[in-house]
Structures are given as structure tokens and as C-alpha cells.
Amino acid sequence: MSVATLLLLADGRFPAGGHAHSGGVEAAVRAGRVQDAASLEEFCRSRLHTAGLTSAALASAAAAGHDPLALDEAADARTPSPALRRTARRLGRQLMRAARATWPDPELDALAAARPKGAHQPVVLGLVARSAGLGPLEAAHAAAYESVGGAATAAVRLLGLDPLDATAVLARLAAETDEVARQAEAASSKAVEDLPAASAPLLEITAEQHATWSVRLFAS
Amino acid sequence: MHLDHTDTIHPERHSASAARPDGSRRALRVGLGGPVGSGKTATVAALCRTLRDRLSLAVVTNDIYTREDAAFLLREAVLPPERITAVETGACPHTAIRDDISANLEAVEDLEEDIGPLDVVLVESGGDNLTATFSKGLVDVQIFVIDVAGGDDIPRKGGPGVTTADLLVVNKTDLAPYVGSDLAGMARDAQEQRGELPVLFQSLRGEPGVGPVADWVREQLSAWTATAVLPA
Numbered sequence: 279m280s281v282a283t284l285l286l287l288a289d290g291r292f293p294a295g296g297h298a299h300s301g302g303v304e305a306a307v308r309a310g311r312v313q314d315a316a317s318l319e320e321f322c323r324s325r326l327h328t329a330g331l332t333s334a335a336l337a338s339a340a341a342a343g344h345d346p347l348a349l350d351e352a353a354d355a356r357t358p359s360p361a362l363r364r365t366a367r368r369l370g371r372q373l374m375r376a377a378r379a380t381w382p383d384p385e386l387d388a389l390a391a392a393r394p395k396g397a398h399q400p401v402v403l404g405l406v407a408r409s410a411g412l413g414p415l416e417a418a419h420a421a422a423y424e425s426v427g428g429a430a431t432a433a434v435r436l437l438g439l440d441p442l443d444a445t446a447v448l449a450r451l452a453a454e455t456d457e458v459a460r461q462a463e464a465a466s467s468k469a470v471e472d473l474p475a476a477s478a479p480l481l482e483i484t485a486e487q488h489a490t491w492s493v494r495l496f497a498s
Numbered sequence: 499m500h501l502d503h504t505d506t507i508h509p510e511r512h513s514a515s516a517a518r519p520d521g522s523r524r525a526l527r528v529g530l531g532g533p534v535g536s537g538k539t540a541t542v543a544a545l546c547r548t549l550r551d552r553l554s555l556a557v558v559t560n561d562i563y564t565r566e567d568a569a570f571l572l573r574e575a576v577l578p579p580e581r582i583t584a585v586e587t588g589a590c591p592h593t594a595i596r597d598d599i600s601a602n603l604e605a606v607e608d609l610e611e612d613i614g615p616l617d618v619v620l621v622e623s624g625g626d627n628l629t630a631t632f633s634k635g636l637v638d639v640q641i642f643v644i645d646v647a648g649g650d651d652i653p654r655k656g657g658p659g660v661t662t663a664d665l666l667v668v669n670k671t672d673l674a675p676y677v678g679s680d681l682a683g684m685a686r687d688a689q690e691q692r693g694e695l696p697v698l699f700q701s702l703r704g705e706p707g708v709g710p711v712a713d714w715v716r717e718q719l720s721a722w723t724a725t726a727v728l729p730a
Contacts, residue, residue, distance in 0.1 A: 291597070293597060293598035293599070293600060294598070294600060295598060295600045295601050296598075297588045297590060297593050297594075297597075297598055298586050298587055298588030298590075298594065298601060299588065300588070354502075360502065363502055364502065367502065368601075368604075371604065372600035372601060372604065375600050375603070375604075376600060432588075435588075435589045435590075492564060492565065493563055493564050494563060494586075495562075495563050495588060495589040496586070496588050496589070497586035497588065497601075
């Protein structure tokens with residue numbers, strides 16, 4: 279396992295489209311639920327233990343060699359909001375494009391051919407990790423970290439939050455992020471239907487509302 | 499089958515290859531960038547009206563936080579709605595055209611897959627600053643649009659857009675007398691910054707209109723058609 283490869287994959291600058299998405303923070307800011315570093319931390323913690331855990335388990339299972347198409351259906355079943363399903367597939371497609379250029383692999387080609395409009399991003403992330411020579415735990419780490427990293431960056435842009443405070447939020451969540459990744463990896467050898475299905479209903483509901491806004495900074 | 503299945507097949511590519519999946523040549527991609535309010539959308543609209551009778555066109559807009567630009571082009575009916583796509587940029591228009599071009603590439607490719615062979619796709623950046631340029635992975639040639647009312651010192655200040663764009667358009671020349679802009683000085687400064695690269699002065703309110711810029715796009719298309727290398 280190459281640590282540098284994991285850092286590259288988890289880097290927010292990896293060109294896979296994430297910069298245009300807030301992970302639900304934009305809707306939470308509008309509703310007044312996220313307004314400072316403390317409320318951002320609570321938002322990120324909730325996201326990590328719900329959507330983050332579910333994503334990390336899907337990514338970990340894909341990296342472990344589960345059938346990505348079965349995992350893609352499992353991701354559908356775990357994502358009630360059509361807007362979030364669209365977002366997940368769009369980001370999966372964008373990640374697939376970047377990964378096929380950086381870590382070419384027939385397994386990626388096969389999933390791209392089977393899901394030309396994009397598979398769910400966590401599934402793609404796990405398969406990309408596999409193609410890059412990373413294991414199920416590393417895939418889970420990347421997914422868990424990403425589930426909060428993008429949200430914190432978006433909060434900086436939306437609130438004019440001090441970027442140092444937002445980064446400190448992520449640092450305080452580091453131990454929990456690692457723990458979620460370990461839980462996800464531990465679950466990844468289970469049958470697909472037994473993978474974690476934690477969800478945050480408010481994220482699903484506000485994603486649907488956000489998708490109807492005519493003025494917004496982020497695509498989701 | 500997943501829940502949001504679509505039957506349309508969009509073969510994926512990850513490079514700026516000149517070939518489409520069926521082996522045919524893809525459209526020429528022209529980027530239009532420049533500061534807010536310099537007339538990028540108006541130029542795109544005028545180009546569409548001038549070129550649409552002879553060429554198959556499509557437009558991708560990169561609005562910063564609304565769908566205003568796409569909505570304007572739709573309202574003006576410069577092209578049928580299926581030929582206009584808006585990309586959302588997460589408050590960073592330059593990121594979407596330079597650092598992480600994946601959403602724009604998808605928009606361009608989807609237009610070509612859905613509509614069929616296109617001659618030219620115009621990719622309009624959201625209004626940004628003087629450093630914003632397009633990635634060569636996204637567009638083949640780029641136009642940087644500034645205007646005389648934004649300050650006649652912009653060509654002198656240079657920056658990547660003014661200095662390196664394949665075409666610099668100085669727009670709204672009709673306003674020059676009212677804002678005290680020195681067009682001759684702008685032309686001199688622009689040439690100093692750009693050397694041999696072309697500069698066109700444009701007023702969409704009168705003559706010569708978008709004609710010279712449209713001619714430049716036609717020349718680029720001819721060059722693209724003659725030289726774009728397709729895999730054997």
C-alpha cells in the first residue's frame with residue numbers, strides 16, 4: 279500500500295468535481311443550522327456517522343472486490359432522495375474520468391461501460407482505490423474523510439468562516455473519522471444487503487429543496 | 499438495473515482526443531472568458547445568431563451562482579434549448595474551466611452525443627478575474643473578452659487572459675467616448691503584451707458587430723478541420 283497514493287486520492291485538489299458540491303452545508307447554512315465553527319462541527323459529525331459511514335462501507339466493499347454493480351444498487355437503496363442519487367452518479371462519473379487517466383484498469387473500464395452515466399461515487403471511489411493498489415481500509419479512510427472535508431471547505435465559502443477554524447474542526451474529528459473508517463472496513467466483508475445503511479433524513483430532505491433553488495453557490 | 503437508469507449510452511473519454519467514440523471528428527471547442535460584465539454572453543448570443551445558419555452549434559455556460567446566462571440565451575432563443583447546457587461551479591468559475599474540468603467536459607460531450615455531430619461548441623466561463631484561463635484539456639482555442647468601460651489600463655496590466663488568449667476582444671467600443679477610454683492606447687498596450695496574437699475591437703451596438711470575431715471562429719474551425727488528427 280502506498281501512503282502517497284492514498285493522500286493523492288483523498289486530496290481535495292484531485293480533479294473529480296467535488297469542488298462544486300457542499301455536501302448539504304449550503305442548505306444547512308440557509309436554514310441557520312450551520313452558522314459558525316461549533317455548528318459546522320456538529321453538522322460534520324452527524325454527516326460522518328450517517329452518510330459517511332454508509333459511503334465508507336460501500337467504498338470499502340468495492341475495494342475488497344464485491345461486485346460493483348450490486349454495490350451500485352445497494353447505494354441506490356440507501357439514497358432515497360433522487361437529487362442525491364443524481365449527485366452521487368454525477369460525481370461518480372467525474373471521479374471515473376479522472377481515475378481512468380491516473381490509474382488505468384480494465385475493472386474501471388468495465389464499470390464505466392456498464393454505468394455510462396456514472397455509478398454512485400462511493401462505489402467508484404472504492405474501485406478506484408483498488409485499481410490504485412489500495413486496500414479496503416484505505417478506501418474507507420478516503421470516503422470517511424471526504425464525507426466531512428468537502429463540507430468544511432464549502433462552509434468557508436458560504437459563511438466567510440475563518441479557514442483556520444474550519445480546518446481545526448476537521449482536525450478535532452480526525453479520531454472519529456478513523457474510527458468510522460475502521461467500522462466500515464469491518465463491515466465490508468458482509469453480504470451486500472448487510473452493509474451499513476445509516477442515513478440522515480434531514481440531508482435527504484434538504485437536498486431535494488436545495489435542488490429547486492434558482493440561486494445557489496453549489497450544485498448540491 | 500439502478501433506479502435512475504437511462505438508455506442513452508455515453509461512452510466515456512478522459513482526454514481531449516480529437517475523435518468521438520464512433521471515430522468521427524469532434525467539434526471545435528471555443529472558450530470565452532473575461533471579467534464580469536465585459537459582454538461574454540452578449541458575444542456568445544451574437545456568434546450564435548451569425549453562425550447558426552451554416553454551422554451546427556452548442557453552448558455550455560458556467561454561471562457562478564444562478565442560471566442567468568443560460569436563461570438569457572434561452573430567452574433570446576439564439577439556439578434551440580437542447581443545445582444549451584449550464585454547468586454549476588461551486589462559487590469558483592476558474593476552477594471549473596482550469597483546475598477541475600470534469601463537469602465541463604461531460605457537458606460538452608453529452609451535447610455532442612445527444613444532438614449529433616456539431617461543428618463548434620462555445621464554452622462560456624462565469625465572469626471572473628484577469629487570471630482566469632481555460633485548460634487545454636477543455637478547449638482548443640480561447641477568446642478573452644474585456645471592455646473599454648472596465649478601464650483602458652487592462653491591456654497594460656496584462657495577466658494570463660490578456661496575454662495568452664488566442665484572441666483578445668475589446669468590447670463596447672461605442673462607449674469609449676463616454677468613459678474617456680483611449681482605444682489607440684489599448685491597442686498599443688495589447689500588442690505589446692501579446693506580440694503576434696490577434697486583438698479585435700468590437701461593438702455589438704453598431705458596426706462592425708460580431709462579424710470579425712465570427713470570421714475568426716470560422717478560421718479556427720477550418721484549421722481544426724484540416725489538422726485535427728484522428729486515430730488511424
